[in-house]
Amino acid sequence: MQLSRTGEAKPIKAIRNAALALTLSLTGVTMTDPSLAQAQAPSPATTGVLVILTVKTGIAREQVMAVMPDEVRQTVQLYLDGKIREWYSRADGRGAVFLLDVKDVAEGHAIMDALPLAKQDLVDHEYIAVGPLMPLRLLTTKP
Structure with missing residues (x-):
């Protein structure tokens, strides 16, 4: 050496x-x-987008739960389509964290904005491009 x-x-x-x-x-x-x-x-090259989903302040749990069956079905389909690489529940119970397999934040926005919770304006999203x-x-x- x-x-x-x-x-x-x-x-x-x-x-x-x-x-x-x-x-x-x-x-x-x-x-x-x-x-x-x-x-x-x-x-770095963008190899994915981290999305932090947070239920908006003042939204009742019942409002979120009424939408969850459709949200879960569509989220599972995104996973099966290879758009969601990893997903987690937030430990504070206020939402979820997704690692999307997308080329940029705009593509991540398009995916997340099409989900039921976003369409009903129940959640906020924070987007972070990630790479090597x-x-x-x-x-x-x-x-």
């Missing part, structure tokens, strides 16, 4: 740099080390 000037093993240094880059990107800090900045692509974790590219470049 080759050691760097500081005595660290090179693979460990690469992992440390990747962890630092990940931490900085998750906290919104830009990188100042030009060698790290060059190793990153300008922006960009700092991992540091692990594929040679130091």
Whole structure:
């Protein structure tokens, strides 16, 4: 195993740099080390959209439950059609979280807006485009 000037093993240094880059990107800090900045692509490709569905304030549970049979049927069909990759209930009981297999937020909007809860204006949606974790590219470049 080759050691760097500081005595660290090179693979460990690469992992440390990747962890630092990940931490900085998750906290919104830009990188100042030009060698790290060059190793990153300008922006990740969108490979999916995370949708956080929240029942609107003031909507009675009975209103939501009256629509749920149709909502569930259509959501299951989206899953079977490959549009929903993953889905979860929110632990706070206020809605659901979906990972859609779509190319952009506009396509995610179109899918979610066509569902019964959205059509009846009972829920709000937050959309977040997601893609590959960009700092991992540091692990594929040679130091």
